[in-house]
Amino acid sequence: MSAIKTAGRQAxxxxxxxxxxxxxxxxxxxxxxxxCHALSFNYSQRSLSEINAATQLAKRYAANHQIxxxxxxxxxxxxxxxxxxxxxxxxxxxxxxxxxxxxxxLFLSHALAVAEVLSxxxxxIGVNAVDYSGYPDCRPEYISAFENMANLATKAGxxxxxxxxxxxxxxxxxxxxxxxxxxxxxxxxLTVSCYxxxxxxxxxxxxxxxxxxxxxxxxxxxxxxxxxF
Amino acid sequence: MSAIKTAGRQAxxxxxxxxxxxxxxxxxxxxxxxxCHALSFNYSQRSLSEINAATQLAKRYAANHQIxxxxxxxxxxxxxxxxxxxxxxxxxxxxxxxxxxxxxxLFLSHALAVAEVLSxxxxxIGVNAVDYSGYPDCRPEYISAFENMANLATKAGxxxxxxxxxxxxxxxxxxxxxxxxxxxxxxxxLTVSCYxxxxxxxxxxxxxxxxxxxxxxxxxxxxxxxxxF
Numbered sequence: 001m002s003a004i005k006t007a008g009r010q011a012x013x014x015x016x017x018x019x020x021x022x023x024x025x026x027x028x029x030x031x032x033x034x035x036c037h038a039l040s041f042n043y044s045q046r047s048l049s050e051i052n053a054a055t056q057l058a059k060r061y062a063a064n065h066q067i068x069x070x071x072x073x074x075x076x077x078x079x080x081x082x083x084x085x086x087x088x089x090x091x092x093x094x095x096x097x098x099x100x101x102x103x104x105x106l107f108l109s110h111a112l113a114v115a116e117v118l119s120x121x122x123x124x125i126g127v128n129a130v131d132y133s134g135y136p137d138c139r140p141e142y143i144s145a146f147e148n149m150a151n152l153a154t155k156a157g158x159x160x161x162x163x164x165x166x167x168x169x170x171x172x173x174x175x176x177x178x179x180x181x182x183x184x185x186x187x188x189x190l191t192v193s194c195y196x197x198x199x200x201x202x203x204x205x206x207x208x209x210x211x212x213x214x215x216x217x218x219x220x221x222x223x224x225x226x227x228x229f
Numbered sequence: 230m231s232a233i234k235t236a237g238r239q240a241x242x243x244x245x246x247x248x249x250x251x252x253x254x255x256x257x258x259x260x261x262x263x264x265c266h267a268l269s270f271n272y273s274q275r276s277l278s279e280i281n282a283a284t285q286l287a288k289r290y291a292a293n294h295q296i297x298x299x300x301x302x303x304x305x306x307x308x309x310x311x312x313x314x315x316x317x318x319x320x321x322x323x324x325x326x327x328x329x330x331x332x333x334x335l336f337l338s339h340a341l342a343v344a345e346v347l348s349x350x351x352x353x354i355g356v357n358a359v360d361y362s363g364y365p366d367c368r369p370e371y372i373s374a375f376e377n378m379a380n381l382a383t384k385a386g387x388x389x390x391x392x393x394x395x396x397x398x399x400x401x402x403x404x405x406x407x408x409x410x411x412x413x414x415x416x417x418x419l420t421v422s423c424y425x426x427x428x429x430x431x432x433x434x435x436x437x438x439x440x441x442x443x444x445x446x447x448x449x450x451x452x453x454x455x456x457x458f
């Protein structure tokens with residue numbers, strides 16, 4: 001990740017910030033080199049405590065923070081957006097019911113518009129395709145296809161101000177991400193990964209996301225600061 | 230355009246419906262073969278009368294109609310979303326100030342989520358790249374790149390329920406579109422193309438969009454039913 005300096009000022013980056021472990025790590029790393037504009041989304045998800053976590057993280061890294069509302073119902077039919085579908089407590093084969101239709105595409109499309117408005121050519125997303133839930137929109141081939149589409153979509157792209165979509169964690173294990181972030185000083189007690197965290201940001205310890213997170217801290221040999229309910 | 234029948238019922242299509250001439254034509258044609266779910270967007274655009282037009286058109290073609298709000302400010306800096314930027318009254322070289330950042334990408338991303346929720350594999354958009362304003366997200370290469378990305382993004386795509394993104398007007402002139410729609414019985418007096426139409430849906434007659442529309446009717450030899458203010 002090399003910084004792009006513009007006339008003595010730091011270049012701007014748009015960073016997707018869910019409030020989880022991965023995006024917190026990306027924000028910490030990116031803020032070392034860019035002026036960051038963090039985007040979080042309210043898409044009527046089950047746990048809104050992750051947005052509170054994102055707000056704390058944006059403050060910590062002196063990033064602008066924009067919380068964008070996505071109209072209710074658009075991303076229906078997932079355990080994360082429909083409280084009548086239970087969050088599973090063991091990892092599944094295939095794509096789990098926590099999959100949210102077109103989630104990263106919607107997030108990145110908003111980021112693309114915001115990047116163009118801010119004259120930023122760099123969007124960062126904390127997806128990873130190693131210790132992950134099998135979501136299709138976390139894979140490198142998806143990231144590459146989105147970047148290609150984005151550069152055909154916009155005035156900026158057509159005029160040669162090429163957009164770069166960065167997924168710096170894509171080939172890292174959860175343990176590697178935690179080690180990287182810890183080295184960069186990330187306070188993971190501020191982050192919320194749980195799909196059904198309570199209002200205080202306490203985690204269930206059982207969902208996919210909690211299991212991947214817990215295993216990551218164990219493998220990294222770093223004390224897990226997660227508060228479980 | 231061939232219909233895909235599912236167990237005796239019509240397959241569902243998601244149709245982007247701005248309320249303008251092109252999307253009205255697409256809805257009329259698509260509704261002959263699909264059960265249509267029309268999407269319109271409130272993105273704090275200058276003229277909201279096009280949404281009223283879309284509502285009338287959806288009723289006319291017995292389509293479900295969903296109006297989705299896109300969070301204010303995301304698509305800023307265009308003459309269509311910022312009333313301090315004047316709508317130009319002559320066609321410009323290059324991409325005009327009426328370009329809205331990532332507009333079709335945001336619209337299509339919502340359509341992608343809705344299509345997956347509805348188990349629809351067909352999204353229709355009324356872009357055309359002949360008599361158009363030079364927007365990058367109306368070109369065939371963009372449409373193709375979006376379709377490619379979409380099939381990598383979703384559970385449906387990964388599971389082999391391939392999404393098809395149809396742009397049936399993409400290589401047609403405005404006159405050809407009007408002739409096609411007129412043959413299909415479209416009542417163009419219901420449509421609003423003007424970038425700055427008033428609340429009654431009356432058009433300025435001078436903006437890019439009005440000029441392209443007027444020229445289209447002239448070339449098609451069809452009486453222009455547009456009400457000008």
